[in-house]
Amino acid sequence: MSLLSIAHTNYQLSEALLASVLAILSRYRDPYLQQDLVSASCVHSLSLTGNTLAIGLVFPYPCVDSYPELNTKLTEMLTALPEINGIKLECRLDVPANNISGAQANPALKNIKHVIAVASGKGGVGKSTTAINLAIALRLQGAKVGILDADIYGPSIPMMLGLSDFTPSSNDGKMMQPAKAHGLVAQSIGFILKDEQAAMWRGPMAAGALTQLLAETDWPELDYLVVDMPPGTGDIQLTLAQKAQVSGAVIVTTPQDIALADAKKGISLFNKVNIPVLGIVENMSFHLCQACGHKAHPFGSDGGSKIAQRYQVPLLGSLPLDIGIGQSMDSGNPCIALEPDTQVSAIYKDIAAKVGAALALAQRQTSVSISISDDE
Numbered sequence: 001m002s003l004l005s006i007a008h009t010n011y012q013l014s015e016a017l018l019a020s021v022l023a024i025l026s027r028y029r030d031p032y033l034q035q036d037l038v039s040a041s042c043v044h045s046l047s048l049t050g051n052t053l054a055i056g057l058v059f060p061y062p063c064v065d066s067y068p069e070l071n072t073k074l075t076e077m078l079t080a081l082p083e084i085n086g087i088k089l090e091c092r093l094d095v096p097a098n099n100i101s102g103a104q105a106n107p108a109l110k111n112i113k114h115v116i117a118v119a120s121g122k123g124g125v126g127k128s129t130t131a132i133n134l135a136i137a138l139r140l141q142g143a144k145v146g147i148l149d150a151d152i153y154g155p156s157i158p159m160m161l162g163l164s165d166f167t168p169s170s171n172d173g174k175m176m177q178p179a180k181a182h183g184l185v186a187q188s189i190g191f192i193l194k195d196e197q198a199a200m201w202r203g204p205m206a207a208g209a210l211t212q213l214l215a216e217t218d219w220p221e222l223d224y225l226v227v228d229m230p231p232g233t234g235d236i237q238l239t240l241a242q243k244a245q246v247s248g249a250v251i252v253t254t255p256q257d258i259a260l261a262d263a264k265k266g267i268s269l270f271n272k273v274n275i276p277v278l279g280i281v282e283n284m285s286f287h288l289c290q291a292c293g294h295k296a297h298p299f300g301s302d303g304g305s306k307i308a309q310r311y312q313v314p315l316l317g318s319l320p321l322d323i324g325i326g327q328s329m330d331s332g333n334p335c336i337a338l339e340p341d342t343q344v345s346a347i348y349k350d351i352a353a354k355v356g357a358a359l360a361l362a363q364r365q366t367s368v369s370i371s372i373s374d375d376e
């Protein structure tokens with residue numbers, strides 16, 4: 001039995017049937033939590049009406065796409081019991097908030113369960129592209145998501161979300177209302193300063209601007225706030241670590257040697273400020289020839305997996321060099337929003353599920369250690 005028995009279970013079955021149902025549910029292993037549904041504390045409610053078993057599952061990470069297949073699989077497994085000839089499955093998402101480092105100390109972020117930094121050591125590797133597609137993938141999988149453009153010197157979120165003409169308004173003259181696009185709320189220095197005014201700012205000014213964007217935006221309740229960091233390891237990275245409880249960082253790199261060397265510096269910085277690195281995304285990893293299907297590696301191969309191994313962090317996924325990705329981002333219609341069911345979108349959704357599951361598991365490990373120390 002898990003140390004993490006779910007807090008509010010509602011099981012209305014006879015003892016014998018409950019034991020059989022739980023035994024079957026504990027044979028279904030969730031691919032992202034790497035645990036069965038019972039050990040992962042997902043089984044919230046069970047009841048029988050006639051021969052139909054109602055099952056309420058609560059997932060700690062967003063995975064809406066997997067519900068239909070789960071329904072088919074559980075129906076097949078559970079109707080093997082003579083008492084059951086059908087199931088009524090209800091799944092919902094309940095993301096546990098970051099409790100590794102306590103509640104968000106910054107009162108402006110109190111509605112935000114997790115801050116996720118998307119970073120790269122080198123510019124132009126596709127960090128903003130990854131941040132936006134990751135944010136939309138988390139949204140498509142059922143979560144409430146925001147994106148903050150912390151790339152103060154070269155904000156690209158306004159263009160990539162099709163919001164170049166947006167200017168934030170304020171209801172009370174103090175807090176700015178974020179923009180809304182593709183199911184996300186968004187904030188960027190680019191909404192406030194036009195014409196690349198911020199590009200000449202010195203470090204402290206840029207850090208001040210980030211502090212203001214974090215504190216003076218009227219953030220709604222969010223499961224995840226994805227932060228698109230500027231490239232490198234400077235003031236902005238440190239400011240974010242000081243002003244927000246960052247649950248984890250995703251490092252974007254290309255397989256090129258120089259980008260990989262810079263990614264290593266990024267990992268070291270997050271290690272220094274105690275922000276867990278959730279994994280590496282290798283962008284422009286390969287090129288698939290449209291004509292013959294040949295997979296070429298124009299920037300070298302396996303770089304991302306080598307640095308993932310070296311730093312013992314997961315390789316979250318590898319994206320192709322794909323003209324469609326570039327064109328969709330540059331036209332303000334991110335590829336995953338435009339075509340959510342392509343192979344590329346499936347890679348982003350897989351990365352999103354891995355990130356969500358890693359954050360959920362990190363909360364649980366903390367809860368376990370707390371409950372153990374309470375018993376002592």
Ligand SMILES: Nc1ncnc2c1ncn2[C@@H]1O[C@H](COP(=O)(O)OP(=O)(O)OP(=O)(O)O)[C@@H](O)[C@H]1O
Pocket residue numbers: 120122123124125126127128129130151154156231283284319320321322323324325326327329330
């Ligand atoms: N996998 C990809 N295939 C093709 N084009 C891509 C891919 N990823 C990103 N691009 C394109 O590469 C350019 C740089 O991407 P992006 O702005 O996301 O990088 P960045 O690392 O955030 O850059 P910066 O350091 O300037 O903020 C953009 O024009 C984008 O559309």
